[in-house]
Amino acid sequence: MGTEPSLFAVKQFSLVFRQYEKGWQESKIQAISGFNLTIQKGEIVAIVGASGSGKSLLANAILGILPENAETDGEILFEGEALTPKRQEELRGKEIALIPQSTNALDPLMKAGKQVQTMIKGKNKKKIQEGIFHKVGLASEAGERYPFELSGGMARRVLVTTAIASQAKLIIADEPTPGLDEHSRNETIQYIKQLANEGKGVMFITHDIMAALAIADRIAVFYAGQTVEIANTEDFYGKGEQLRHPYTKALWNSLPQNEFKPLPGSQPAPITVLNGCAFAPRCLKATSICKQKQPLNRSLNQGMVRCFHA
Ligand SMILES: Nc1ncnc2c1ncn2[C@@H]1O[C@H](COP(=O)(O)OP(=O)(O)OP(=O)(O)O)[C@@H](O)[C@H]1O
Ligand code: NI
Structure with missing residues (x-):
C-alpha cells in the first residue's frame, strides 16, 4: 500500500477557448481553472454544479474529445501516467468509458445489441451482451431494436450497458439520469x-444532488469552472452546518426537501475576467478581500474549500 498511484488524478487543470472576433481581436473564455481531483478504484466522486459550469467540458477533456479551439493546461493522469492525446485515443472506450450526456450518442443505424457488442473483447459477444442486458432489466429483444425504436429510458440503459460491457476501469457518467x-x-x-x-x-x-448523495463517496462542487468545495457525502445534513463553502450550503438549502430557499443572482459568464472570488457577488459572507483576490484551494475537515471565510 501507499506506493500505488491513484487510478485517476487531475492536477491544476485549466481550459480556455480562444476566439477571434472580427478577425483581429482575440478573446479568451476561461471555462475551467485550477481544477484538482483524484479518484481511487471503487470510488464514486460526484461532480455537481450549475448548468454551464464546465462539467461536460471536463468529461470531454478527460476523453480527449474537446473542440479545436480549446487549450488546456495542467495534468491529467490515469494510473499514474499522463493522458496524452495518443493514450486517450488508445484507452477511450476500453480502459476509460464515457456514458454521454445525450442519448444521441447512440449510433442511429446500428441495433442496440450490436452497439454494445462492439465494446466487448473476445468471443461470445452476443451471449455476454444479452447477459448484461438481463442484468440491467433490458429484454433480449431490445437488442434487436434500433435506437429510434427504444424509449428514452431504454436508450439510457443501453448507454449504461456500453460502459459495463467495456470493462473500463474508469467510468465517466455525464448526467445519466435526466x-x-x-x-x-x-x-x-x-x-x-x-x-x-x-x-x-x-x-x-x-444535477441531481440526492442521486449523488445516494451513491457517491465524495462530492465535488463546481462553480464557474472552479471546484469551490470537495465534501464527503456525510457532510450533507441538517442546514449544511458541516459544509465548507457558502455556495454548497446555498445549493443544499435550495432543495425542496430542505428549506427550498432559492439563491438569487446567477453564475458569471465564462468570458468575465474575475479578480476576486467567482461567487462573491452572490455571497452573504463576502468582504472586500473576496472582491480583490481569488481564494486558493485549501484542505479543511477532510475535504477541500476555495473560500477565505470557511
Ligand atoms: N466550443 C466552445 N467554445 C466556446 N465556449 C464553449 C464551447 N463549448 C462550451 N463552451 C462554454 O463552456 C461553458 C461550460 O460548458 P459545459 O457544457 O461544460 O457545462 P456543464 O456544466 O456541462 O453544463 P450542463 O449542466 O448544462 O450540462 C459554457 O458556458 C459553454 O457555453
Ligand atoms: Ni453538461
Whole structure:
C-alpha cells in the first residue's frame, strides 16, 4: 500500500477557448481553472454544479474529445501516467468509458445489441451482451431494436450497458439520469453503484444532488469552472452546518426537501475576467478581500474549500 498511484488524478487543470472576433481581436473564455481531483478504484466522486459550469467540458477533456479551439493546461493522469492525446485515443472506450450526456450518442443505424457488442473483447459477444442486458432489466429483444425504436429510458440503459460491457476501469457518467422516471432513475444509479462495487472508479456528473448523495463517496462542487468545495457525502445534513463553502450550503438549502430557499443572482459568464472570488457577488459572507483576490484551494475537515471565510 501507499506506493500505488491513484487510478485517476487531475492536477491544476485549466481550459480556455480562444476566439477571434472580427478577425483581429482575440478573446479568451476561461471555462475551467485550477481544477484538482483524484479518484481511487471503487470510488464514486460526484461532480455537481450549475448548468454551464464546465462539467461536460471536463468529461470531454478527460476523453480527449474537446473542440479545436480549446487549450488546456495542467495534468491529467490515469494510473499514474499522463493522458496524452495518443493514450486517450488508445484507452477511450476500453480502459476509460464515457456514458454521454445525450442519448444521441447512440449510433442511429446500428441495433442496440450490436452497439454494445462492439465494446466487448473476445468471443461470445452476443451471449455476454444479452447477459448484461438481463442484468440491467433490458429484454433480449431490445437488442434487436434500433435506437429510434427504444424509449428514452431504454436508450439510457443501453448507454449504461456500453460502459459495463467495456470493462473500463474508469467510468465517466455525464448526467445519466435526466428524463428518467423515478424507478428508472433509481435503477440507473444502482447500476453505477454496482460498477464501483466491481472496483471501477466513477466520475458521476449530475444535477441531481440526492442521486449523488445516494451513491457517491465524495462530492465535488463546481462553480464557474472552479471546484469551490470537495465534501464527503456525510457532510450533507441538517442546514449544511458541516459544509465548507457558502455556495454548497446555498445549493443544499435550495432543495425542496430542505428549506427550498432559492439563491438569487446567477453564475458569471465564462468570458468575465474575475479578480476576486467567482461567487462573491452572490455571497452573504463576502468582504472586500473576496472582491480583490481569488481564494486558493485549501484542505479543511477532510475535504477541500476555495473560500477565505470557511
Ligand atoms: N466550443 C466552445 N467554445 C466556446 N465556449 C464553449 C464551447 N463549448 C462550451 N463552451 C462554454 O463552456 C461553458 C461550460 O460548458 P459545459 O457544457 O461544460 O457545462 P456543464 O456544466 O456541462 O453544463 P450542463 O449542466 O448544462 O450540462 C459554457 O458556458 C459553454 O457555453
Ligand atoms: Ni453538461
